[in-house]
């Protein structure tokens with residue numbers, strides 16, 4: 001990310017203050033801090049004012065902050081909150097926004113106790129995340145690279161698959177190959193599930209052995225250059241029974257239908273509905289137990305959620321340069337499940353599928 005992009009993001013966010021009736025913003029979520037400063041460490045806070053920003057961290061990060069952060073930096077020897085409060089006292093903003101879903105009750109109480117009498121704390125939801133939904137050119141390039149690494153690691157790792165191999169062995173092969181190809185880490189705990197365990201949408205790889213005539217589900221993502229990728233593919237060891245083929249075909253058609261509806265202006269719920277409609281026509285809709293997809297970027301799960309419209313939740317409309325996953329699935333207890341997942345970017349007239357990996361059921 002070019003250095004001046006951070007200053008531009010901070011200015012853009014400060015221009016949202018009026019709409020949310022705040023005069024300052026206390027940013028505590030690390031991905032949001034990274035988005036606004038470039039800081040990649042594990043302890044920091046950011047106070048955003050209409051005309052500038054102050055970053056807080058501890059002495060372990062003195063050098064790193066000097067390299068990464070272009071705004072004023074305060075290195076605090078002790079806890080950060082009293083230092084944040086001291087700066088608030090100097091600038092006297094009337095209403096200080098904070099990220100209600102991102103701080104602990106402890107931090108909230110300390111902040112409230114230390115704040116000057118005149119300043120009030122205003123809970124905000126997704127204030128920074130809303131801006132983060134639309135990716136810059138540099139961010140899309142980073143996600144593209146993360147996706148490429150992820151797919152290369154997949155191709156290399158599945159060459160190792162043999163009947164009798166344990167799920168957690170394959171998960172380790174995947175993680176190792178990802179890092180060898182430039183990832184900082186997996187974007188989430190790699191999912192490998194075999195046989196009936198594929199019916200668990202978020203199976204944890206265990207000591208179970210990959211068997212013959214069984215489905216194998218791999219859901220993996222890289223975190224590279226700070227950006228996530230996410231892909232699910234299905235494999236089958238040995239000849240594929242007709243029931244598995246039918247299940248696979250139905251989920252694939254649902255995934256393709258959802259991808260087909262993605263374009264600017266379409267609601268996230270409409271994309272979800274497209275997948276659900278196909279599964280319903282196959283009598284499988286009751287086995288699709290999660291959302292169709294999610295935004296991804298600095299975090300593996302971020303807005304927008306591509307799911308059914310929830311009461312009291314705004315139904316986000318897709319816009320150009322959003323990066324999202326499309327991942328319908330169907331899970332039959334005692335039999336097995338199928339999920340197919342790509343990472344896509346919304347373009348001017350539709351979307352581009354970033355994931356290069358073939359969606360054919362791999363027969364090993």
Ligand code: ZN
Nearest residue numbers: 219230231341
């Ligand atoms: Zn996934």
Ligand code: ZN
Nearest residue numbers: 230325327341
């Ligand atoms: Zn996903």
